[in-house]
Amino acid sequence: MVVFIGAKMTSRGWISLDRVKQKAQAQVPAPVVWPPALAPEGDGLCHTVKLNLAQVDKAQEEGIDIDQQRRCITRAAMAEHEMAKVRHAAAGKQHESQRGEQARIEQVVEQQIASGEITLQNLMQARAGKATRIATALLPAAHMPVRSMPEPPSRLFVPMSYQSGDLKLKAFVTPDPGDGRKQPLMVWLTGGDTNSLDDFWSEGPATNDQSASAFRKAGMAMLFPTLRGGNDNPGQREYFWGEVQDVAAAILQAAQLPYVDPARIYLGGHSTGATLALLTATAGLPVQGVFAFGPVDEVSGYGWPVKWDLISPDERRLRSPMHWLHAxxxxxxxxxxxxxxxxxxxxxxxxxxxxxxxxxCVSVQGADHFSVLQPLTRKLAGQLVMGLPVQLKRDEQL
Known part of the structure; x- marks a missing residue:
């Protein structure tokens, strides 16, 4: 009796499952008939017969215009679609050809580098003997009013002077903890007006925390330099030219602080500060590591406050990290x-x-130019303060 009831229940289960399958199959849409049937040759407007709704959706996905009144693909729209496919195929072939040619050029150049026929320069070697003409290309927005130096809490940062050429500039550095230990140092270049500082110590929201405070909270010393022309510093802004020298000078000065470990100095920055950090890296400055959050490859991508087409291509090139990454x-x-x-x-x-x-290169999935900062600086700070190798993936997940 028990077996019989069990079999009966199982049979009902099969019937129920079969009904579910039938219902699911009934809900599956019929496959789209594509391409649609052609209209009679005598139809001067329509290339196809009247489309059903699924075919309309498919046509829109393909980027083909539809005559709304007759709900068909017109002959003109189909001709344009076919021409677009031809153009796309031709562009693809041209792109592949260009990539192949570029690869051949790169191979020849690499061979010449290996044989010593070509000697690659770093950024500062390439700039030797050259002067910037940036003053001729500045927009009115470049002439900023003088801003006084910020006054961070003394428990967090104290003033530090440094010499860059004939300019005496200012920076802010973590005070000496007085414990006799040497600390790793993060030199941080802020975004926006990188030459100046305002409130750089206050932590921002998780979606836009530009303070880089994770490093000092983890136990690292930090240095925030102001640069030529920034705040009440002497000199004029040179927009990624003399500022490279300023950053290098600030790092060399900080390396002499008794509580800084000169073998564990890092350079980081965000946005324009990242571009400057990357340029400084291409100048050959020996630091332990560089972390550039959101730099640009070509400085002409910045729409302010320089009219970049008024300076020579060579000078723009000497400001753009893209051309010096080999160094x-x-x-x-x-x-x-x-x-x-x-x-x-x-x-x-x-x-x-x-x-x-x-x-x-690290692309952080799910983050943007600003929200990438807090989680990644926290991750890096934990690794650096412990003296661990940096562990970041090409496609990093938050």
Missing amino acids: IKSPTWIIEGSKSPGNINSLDNMCAARKSNKLH
């Missing part, structure tokens, strides 16, 4: 969020360029 000697990471807003295209361009094997 990087220190481990360097370009980091950017994969979402808009951001400079992910610049990251991709630089990763595809000829570059040093010390350069690493």
Whole structure:
């Protein structure tokens, strides 16, 4: 009796399952008939017969215009679609040809480098004997009013002076903890007006924390330099030219602090600060690591406050990291969020360029130009303060 009831229940289960399958099959839409049937040759307007709704959706996916009144693909729309496919195929072939030619050029250049026929320069070697003409290309927005130096809490940062050429400039550094130990140091270049500082110590929200405070909270010393023309500093802004010298000078000065470990100095920055950090890396400055959050490959991508087409292509090139990545000697990471807003295209361009094997690219999935900062600086701070190797993936997940 028990067996019989069990069999009966099982049979009902089969019937029920069969009904579910039939219902599911009934709900599956019929496959789209594509391409649609052709209209009679005598129809001067329509290329196809009247489309059903599924075919309308398919046509829209293909980018083909539909006559709304007769709900058909017109002969003109079909002709344009076919021409577009031909153009796309031709463009693809041209792109492949260009990539092949570029690869051949790169191979020849690499062979010449290996044989000593070509000697690659770093950024400062290439700039030797040249002066910037940026003053002739400045827009009115470049002439900023003088801003006084910020006054951070003394428990967090104290003033430090440094000499860059004939300019005496100012910076802010973590005070001496007085414990006799040498600390790793993060030199951080802020975004926006990188030459100046305002409130750089206050932590921002998780979606836009530009303070880089994760490093000092983890136990690292930090240095925030102001640069020529910034705040009440002497000199004029040179927009990625003399500022490279300023950053290098600030680092060399900080390396002499008794509580800083000169073998564990790192350079980081965000946005314009990241571009400057990357340029400094290409100048051959020996630091332990460089972390550039959201730099650009070409400075002409910045729409302010320079009219870049008024200076020579060579001078623009000498400001753009893209052309000097081969000269990087220190481990360097370009980091950017994969979402808009951001400079992910610049990251991709630089990763595809000829570059040093010390350069690493990190696209952070689910983050943008600003939200990438807090989680990644926290992750890096934990690794650096412990003296661990940096562990970041090409496609990093938050």
